[in-house]
Amino acid sequence: MKRSLLLLSAFAFSVFLLSFKAEKNNAVPKATIKTLIIDPGHGGFDGGARGTFSSEAAVSLQVSLKFGKAIEREFPGIKIIFTRTTDIMPGNKRTKDEGLKYRANLANESGGDLFIAVHCNSAPHIRHRELTGYKNTVVYTGKGKKRKKSTRKVPQYRYWTSPNPASGTETYIWAVSKNDAKVNSINKTEFYGEIDSTSDGTALELPDPSDPAEKARMLIYAQQYFRKSLNLADLVEREFEHTGRISRGVKQRNDAGIWVLQATGMPSILVEIGFISNRDEEEYINSDKGQDEIVEDLVNAFRVYKQKLESKSINTAP
Numbered sequence: 001m002k003r004s005l006l007l008l009s010a011f012a013f014s015v016f017l018l019s020f021k022a023e024k025n026n027a028v029p030k031a032t033i034k035t036l037i038i039d040p041g042h043g044g045f046d047g048g049a050r051g052t053f054s055s056e057a058a059v060s061l062q063v064s065l066k067f068g069k070a071i072e073r074e075f076p077g078i079k080i081i082f083t084r085t086t087d088i089m090p091g092n093k094r095t096k097d098e099g100l101k102y103r104a105n106l107a108n109e110s111g112g113d114l115f116i117a118v119h120c121n122s123a124p125h126i127r128h129r130e131l132t133g134y135k136n137t138v139v140y141t142g143k144g145k146k147r148k149k150s151t152r153k154v155p156q157y158r159y160w161t162s163p164n165p166a167s168g169t170e171t172y173i174w175a176v177s178k179n180d181a182k183v184n185s186i187n188k189t190e191f192y193g194e195i196d197s198t199s200d201g202t203a204l205e206l207p208d209p210s211d212p213a214e215k216a217r218m219l220i221y222a223q224q225y226f227r228k229s230l231n232l233a234d235l236v237e238r239e240f241e242h243t244g245r246i247s248r249g250v251k252q253r254n255d256a257g258i259w260v261l262q263a264t265g266m267p268s269i270l271v272e273i274g275f276i277s278n279r280d281e282e283e284y285i286n287s288d289k290g291q292d293e294i295v296e297d298l299v300n301a302f303r304v305y306k307q308k309l310e311s312k313s314i315n316t317a318p
């Protein structure tokens with residue numbers, strides 16, 4: 001009797017567990033976007049890249065605010081959180097790296113479902129060298145009696161720089177693959193020659209894959225967010241292309257500047273909306289027409305991404 005009671009209660013308990021599990025599954029919220037974090041790059045003492053008449057911080061802020069408004073109009077249910085809405089370093093922080101940490105913490109603490117950073121690209125002036133002629137220079141060779149005087153022709157150069165013609169858009173995702181070996185191979189000191197750097201990269205430590213906690217976080221990012229981020233980044237670049245922009249494609253980057261992307265526990269992208277160092281593009285990204293087009297492209301990409309997410313057609317399996 002005692003034994004059967006025990007069996008019965010064990011049975012009842014497992015039924016309870018099963019029903020609890022089933023209820024829990026039913027309670028899983030539908031994949032969607034409730035909170036969107038919009039991060040205008042730079043700000044305050046950090047103006048970012050400079051064009052001939054505008055700064056990256058100012059243009060990024062204008063486009064970000066317009067993008068937020070457009071999302072608000074079309075999706076009134078979505079909560080939008082800006083990392084800054086004025087010309088300040090987010091959180092009024094004193095260094096770029098503290099600002100980056102503030103952005104990531106704000107995104108995480110707000111329970112963001114998606115993080116979109118807006119930046120402008122910049123390419124350094126191209127250096128040129130032209131041979132202008134030769135100059136005779138007296139040189140001495142040998143020692144003592146063998147010392148000889150001779151003249152040598154030394155080439156003379158003229159140096160100058162010209163604006164870099166680089167133009168177009170790029171969308172970045174954090175460079176982590178689901179592949180464990182690749183996670184381990186991330187080199188903390190390796191930079192990929194990016195032209196726009198959000199951080200000075202000195203004080204902010206990049207994630208250390210030899211630290212188990214960091215490694216776990218990177219693997220989670222790789223498995224859960226990488227495909228979603230890649231998917232959205234691809235949609236954004238395709239929209240830019242449709243608008244007639246030069247799309248330089250989706251790129252991966254591992255510098256501290258987009259450390260913020262993997263530090264946020266959500267899919268995240270960094271959009272370079274154009275080259276502020278290119279005069280024509282600087283005018284475009286500052287113009288109402290240009291900004292409206294960029295915002296429309298971002299909203300279009302966001303809409304498709306959201307639909308895909310809700311219909312679960314983004315393959316997030318590792």
Ligand SMILES: [Zn+2]
Nearest residue numbers: 041048119196
């Ligand atoms: Zn930037």
